[in-house]
Amino acid sequence: MNQMQNFTKGFIKENPVFVLLLGMCPTLGVTSSAFNGLGMGLATTFVLVMSNLVISLVKNVIPSKVRIPSFIVIIAAFVTVVELTMQAYLPSLFESLGLFIPLIVVNCLVLGRAEAFASKNNLVSSLVDGLGMGLGFSFALTLLGAAREFLGSGKIFDIAIFPEDYGMLLFVLAPGAFIVLGYLIALINRLNKA
Amino acid sequence: MAQKESTFLSMTLTLFVVTLVAATILGFVHDLTKEDIALAKQKAQEKAIESVLPAFDSLGDAYKLLPEDGADSLEFFPAYDANQQLVGTAVKTYTKNGFSGFISIMAGLSPEGDITGYEVLEHKETPGLGSKMGAWFKDEAKPKQNILGKNPSTTKFQVSKDGGDVDAITASTITSRAFLDAVVRAYKTYQASAEDQTQASNHTSKGGQS
Amino acid sequence: MIMEYIIIIIAAIFVNNIVLNQFLGICPFLGVSKKISTAVGMTGAVTFVMVIATIVTYLIQVYILNPLSLQFLQTIFFILVIASLVQLVEIILKKVSPSLYQALGVFLPLITTNCAILGVAILTYQKEFNLMEGVVFAIANAIGFGLALVLFAGLREHLDLMNVPKGLKGTPIALIVAGILAMAFMGFSGLV
Numbered sequence: 001m002n003q004m005q006n007f008t009k010g011f012i013k014e015n016p017v018f019v020l021l022l023g024m025c026p027t028l029g030v031t032s033s034a035f036n037g038l039g040m041g042l043a044t045t046f047v048l049v050m051s052n053l054v055i056s057l058v059k060n061v062i063p064s065k066v067r068i069p070s071f072i073v074i075i076a077a078f079v080t081v082v083e084l085t086m087q088a089y090l091p092s093l094f095e096s097l098g099l100f101i102p103l104i105v106v107n108c109l110v111l112g113r114a115e116a117f118a119s120k121n122n123l124v125s126s127l128v129d130g131l132g133m134g135l136g137f138s139f140a141l142t143l144l145g146a147a148r149e150f151l152g153s154g155k156i157f158d159i160a161i162f163p164e165d166y167g168m169l170l171f172v173l174a175p176g177a178f179i180v181l182g183y184l185i186a187l188i189n190r191l192n193k194a
Numbered sequence: 195m196a197q198k199e200s201t202f203l204s205m206t207l208t209l210f211v212v213t214l215v216a217a218t219i220l221g222f223v224h225d226l227t228k229e230d231i232a233l234a235k236q237k238a239q240e241k242a243i244e245s246v247l248p249a250f251d252s253l254g255d256a257y258k259l260l261p262e263d264g265a266d267s268l269e270f271f272p273a274y275d276a277n278q279q280l281v282g283t284a285v286k287t288y289t290k291n292g293f294s295g296f297i298s299i300m301a302g303l304s305p306e307g308d309i310t311g312y313e314v315l316e317h318k319e320t321p322g323l324g325s326k327m328g329a330w331f332k333d334e335a336k337p338k339q340n341i342l343g344k345n346p347s348t349t350k351f352q353v354s355k356d357g358g359d360v361d362a363i364t365a366s367t368i369t370s371r372a373f374l375d376a377v378v379r380a381y382k383t384y385q386a387s388a389e390d391q392t393q394a395s396n397h398t399s400k401g402g403q404s
Numbered sequence: 405m406i407m408e409y410i411i412i413i414i415a416a417i418f419v420n421n422i423v424l425n426q427f428l429g430i431c432p433f434l435g436v437s438k439k440i441s442t443a444v445g446m447t448g449a450v451t452f453v454m455v456i457a458t459i460v461t462y463l464i465q466v467y468i469l470n471p472l473s474l475q476f477l478q479t480i481f482f483i484l485v486i487a488s489l490v491q492l493v494e495i496i497l498k499k500v501s502p503s504l505y506q507a508l509g510v511f512l513p514l515i516t517t518n519c520a521i522l523g524v525a526i527l528t529y530q531k532e533f534n535l536m537e538g539v540v541f542a543i544a545n546a547i548g549f550g551l552a553l554v555l556f557a558g559l560r561e562h563l564d565l566m567n568v569p570k571g572l573k574g575t576p577i578a579l580i581v582a583g584i585l586a587m588a589f590m591g592f593s594g595l596v
Contacts, residue, residue, distance in 0.1 A: 021575060024434060025519045029427035032321065062208050065200035069487055070212045072516075076480040077216035081223050084476060088230035091238060102479045102526055106519040108431055153322065169322040174425050175590065178583030186576035216480060224476045293594050320593070368594065 006128045010136025016109045017140035017181075018188040023109035026100045027141060028177040034157045037145025039093045040100060041138025043086065045131070047078045047104050052118040052130035059119045071114045072105070079104045109137060140184075147180050148172060243271050243284040246302030246311035251276045261383040264288075268383050280305050286315070287380035291372040294318035299373070301380045307388075308345045309377065324369030331360070331373065339363075341374075346381045409540050412533075416544035418592040422520055423552040424585060429520030433553055434578065436511070443557035447550030449511040451543070453493060454521050457486050458542035461525040462535055482525050487516045520549055552589075556582060 016022045026044070031037040054074050062070050083101050086094045094101065104110065113133055118126040146156045152172030154162040170176050243253065250273035258267040269286040282305065288298045297317040302310035314328045331341045339361040341351070351374045352358025353367060362370035422428050429450070436446045461482050469475055494512045497505040515521060524545050528538040559581050568577050 021434065022431075024430035025427050028430060062212075063200035063204045066205045066209050068516075069209060069484070072483055072487055073209075073212050073216050073480060076483050077220055080220050080476060080479050083479065084220075084223055084227040084231070088227040088234055091234040099523060099526060099530075103428075103519045103523060105479055105483050106517045106522050108517050111517060167322070169320075170587070172321045173590065174427070175583040175586040177427070178579045178586055182572070182576040182579030182583065185579065186571045189576070190571055213480075213484070217477060220476060220480070 003125070003128050006125060007132040010129075010132035010134070011139055012136075012188065012191065014133075014136075015140055015188065016133055016137045017144075018185050019192070020109075020112075022112055023107045023137060025103060026107060027144065028181065030097050030100050031141055031145040031148055031177060032152075032172050033149045034142050034146035036093070036096055037141035037143075038138060039090075040097055041134070041141040043082050043097070043101065044104055044107060044110065044137055045134025046082055047075060048110050048113060048134040048137075049127060049130040050078045051075045051110060051114055052126040053123065055114045055118040056121060056123050056126035067119065068111075068115070071111060071119075075110050075114065076105045109133065144177075144181055144184060147184065148176055151180070152176060242300040242313045242315060243273070243302075245313050246284050246300050247273050247282040248302075248304075248310055250274060250281045259383050259387050261379050262386070264379065268380060270384070270387075282310050283384060285380035285384060287376045287383075289372045289376035289379065291368070291375055292317060292319055293324050293366070293368045293372070294320070297369075297372055297376060299376045299380075301377050303381065303384050306345065307347065307381055307385055308343055309341050309381075311342060312377065319366070319369050324363070324366045326363050326366065327369055327373050330363045330370075336361070341377065346378055347385075351378050351381075409537070412537060412540050413544040413547075414595060416541060417548040417551060418589065419595050421548045421552055421589050421592075422524070422545045423549055424582070424589045426523070428523040429518050429549055432511075432514060432518055432520075433549075433556065433582070434575070435514075437553055437557040437560055437578075440554060440557045440561065443553045444550075445507055446511045446514075447546070447553055449508040449515060450518065450520065450549055451546035452508070453486070453490060453512075453515050454524055454546045454549075455539060455542045456493070457489055457521050458525050458528050458538050459535065460485055460489065462528060462538050465529050478526070478529075482522055486521055486525070490516050520545070552585070556585060559585065 010016060012018075014020060017024070017027050023044070026040050030040045051071070051074050055071055058070075058074075079102060082104070083094075086097075086101065113130060117129045121129070148171045150156050150161060151168055152170070153164050153167040154160060155164070168176075171180060240253075244250075252274050254272040254274055256269055256271050258269055260267045266288065268288070271284040271286075273281050273284065275281050283303050285301045285303060286298065287301055288296065290296055295318060297319070298315040300313045300315055302312065304310050312331065317325065317327075319325050319327070330339055334340055334342065338354075338359075341349075341360060344351075349360075350358040351360060353360055353362035353370050353374065355362060355367060356371070358374070360370070360374060416422065420426055423430065423433050432446055432450070436442045464481055464485060465478065469478060469481065490512055494505075497508065497512075524542055528541055531541070533541055560578060563577060563581060572580070
């Protein structure tokens with residue numbers, strides 16, 4: 001597979017959220033605004049790229065039976081790095097993402113890519129895969145966040161599109177997350193078939 | 195794909211080494227970010243204090259006082275002008291009566307007890323309803339809901355529905371009640387302590403009050 | 405005392421339902437909710453691991469991480485504990501109760517990456533619960549998880565027989581149904 005395809009597959013064709021249905025918890029949990037979605041997406045991208053990088057480097061020295069626990073430790077280490085850095089330099093984003101930052105550890109997407117891709121491919125492919133998947137994830141979260149923010153409060157990235165009084169509050173709340181994601185997946189399915 | 199054989203020794207050793215390396219790196223990152231994290235927290239607090247008080251020159255020693263109707267103490271941050279005169283006190287106050295429980299608020303009080311400003315620090319109220327409290331009670335265009343410049347001893351800090359002088363947030367009476375509860379708690383605790391230390395016009399003696 | 409426990413239980417099951425309100429454990433919620441029987445099995449396994457994990461992580465936090473001020477290693481420790489616990493439970497169950505293992509076995513490996521377990525362990529610490537409250541909190545959350553899962557599985561079984569617009573078949577309609585279920589649970593908000 002050429003690297004360009006490897007990179008772009010994460011956006012629509014194999015989008016981790018819309019097609020593979022991975023990493024649903026943060027997808028639904030933090031997307032009450034486009035900015036939160038983007039922040040979460042980029043944090044996950046960092047963890048994904050770094051863990052893919054390290055795992056493809058050490059894959060040959062790790063005995064296969066302790067493969068998964070070792071991967072988890074590596075991922076957890078990078079998650080903590082993100083956690084500490086964000087707390088120091090982006091405290092307000094850290095507050096709004098809250099519990100979902102440490103929970104990147106159990107994001108099936110990260111472990112899934114480590115196991116399915118990085119542990120079988122070379123360094124460059126793993127890097128490209130991590131970056132593509134991560135950005136595809138960010139793209140999905142930002143799109144979902146923007147849709148919910150727009151429907152719920154009439155804003156996108158805090159820029160008012162129509163007066164807030166006309167917003168449908170439901171879409172910022174929990175049920176809106178499920179419903180908007182449902183329709184977005186239907187839309188992407190349609191695009192993929194066409 | 196060449197992978198090592200899984201013997202007990204190799205497995206234990208690998209896991210141990212991986213964990214050790216991870217922990218060492220984290221220790222290093224932790225050391226690196228520790229100061230910035232503390233700084234960021236302090237900055238957030240200072241920013242909240244600045245936004246609820248009129249312009250001031252320096253902050254005095256913070257102190258804690260127990261309110262008469264709560265188990266957790268409130269934090270007080272006195273602020274002084276260039277002549278060491280008290281310009282106001284920021285009070286970190288709370289309520290547990292919110293629609294979703296706990297709400298934490300930074301309230302600014304002038305030396306006379308007028309509300310100079312407030313900032314909602316933490317809440318879990320419904321987005322778009324209760325969460326409006328961040329702007330609702332300081333809308334100067336709407337005197338019936340604005341609490342800035344008012345004093346709880348002359349204005350009745352209760353929602354109009356309960357016979358008070360403040361209009362509640364539309365569709366969020368419970369949040370509004372809780373909000374006013376937190377502000378009044380700050381005011382009452384502040385007044386009680388001010389009566390205790392009428393002689394303390396000089397801020398140096400204030401630190402030991404709690 | 406008892407009152408506090410009841411508040412924790414009601415809040416965790418209905419008001420802040422772990423799946424429909426906190427968005428934890430969405431993967432199994434969507435993945436194993438096609439049939440009521442598998443949903444019940446999954447709930448059993450989750451309850452089991454969640455309670456043990458909460459107890460063990462609580463002890464590690466209070467007696468190891470806090471005294472040594474190693475709080476920044478929380479994530480890495482907790483996930484390691486949960487991963488090894490799941491393995492351990494699997495091995496013990498296989499030996500001690502083969503029938504239970506048969507019922508829960510297939511779900512156990514899925515639990516390591518169930519963010520509900522890690523989420524509840526971290527929340528127990530963040531909410532400053534003591535050990536007993538933590539256990540009650542874990543059990544209540546497991547029940548909340550089970551309730552959401554079984555309700556949803558019941559709805560999905562019916563959904564199979566419905567005439568759904570072509571584009572919405574499968575996951576999309578399931579998510580929309582979950583949204584309506586979450587809306588129903590919103591009725592509980594403000595209860596405690």
